Amino acid sequence: MVQNKPLFYRFSLYLMLLLVSITMILPFLWMVSVSLKPIGQIYEYPPRFIPSSFNLKNYQIAWSRANFNCYFKNTIIFAVIGTFLTVLFCSTGGYVFAKLRFPGKDLLFMIVLFTMTLPFFSILIPLFLIVKNFPLAGGNNLFGRGGIGLINTFLGLILPGVVNGYYMFLFRQFFSMLPDELIHAARVDGCSELRIFTQIILPLSKPALATVSIFSFMSRWNALVWPLIVLTDPRKRTLQVGLAIFQGEQLTGAQWNELMAASAIALIPTIIIFLLGQKYFTTGIALTGIKE
Secondary structure, X not given: OHHHOOHXXXXXXXXXXXXXXXXXXXXXXXXXXXXXOOXXXXXXXXXOOOOOOXXXXXXXXXXXXXXXXXXXXXXXXXXXXXXXXXHHHHHHHHHHHHHOOOXXXXXXXXHHHHHOOOOHHHOHHHHHHHHXXXXXXXXXXXXXXXXXXXXXXXXXXXXXXXXXXXXXXXXXXXXXXXXXXXXXXXXXXXXXXXXXXXXXXXXXXXXXXXXXXXXXXXXXXXXXXXXXXXXOOHHHOOHHHHHHHHHHHHHHHOOHXXXXXXXXXXXXXXXHHHHHOHHHHHHHHHHHOOOO
């Protein structure tokens, strides 16, 4: 334990953690500082972290000019529904791999682990073709021909990322640590597997649920490549796509204060989600890493 170490060791450790924390938070503080400055104060030398006058109008301009109201609505739909479906399917899969016995379970789990090694860009084109050729959607016939499938729809945006091998692995690791006696006792009392999962396993799995929920929400909130490819309607753009387009427009005029204001707005929900679930998040990361 750190408390039992010599004073010099603890001081060195805390000093190193402080320096790392400052290094990590410094770009964020600079972004907020620039977002509050008038355009004339951005290029001052020496630079100042605390502006002499706060210009909150940058946030108003960025919100209205970048159409953030529409982008926020679309991204919330994408992140919330996608996170719910990911937690639902991955927790179910993790429970099956952790507590049920059936032929080929280990082989199937190895295949799930193998999917974690595949870079996203290596499966980008196959995912796009699957979404485009989805049967009986977007004008397609039963064989997926004749239309655009799920292209330019929220369903096509959400479905490809619903099942994730890493999240299923986290759930499986956590569920494996829960005592089998609880499940055996419930089965003796006549509980179905669905009731055992929903009324016994899930209430005991708040750390794992929070961990996967935070990871899934943040990854969807910050997603850029897949929404950029699958969505063609400007009214359906997500926040990061709109922010990238807004950044391209701002670079021509070098309105860095408005660009930093837009970036700060995009960060607020992820910071709130992490702070609300930080307790369960850290516990879940620690527990899922324990060796069986």
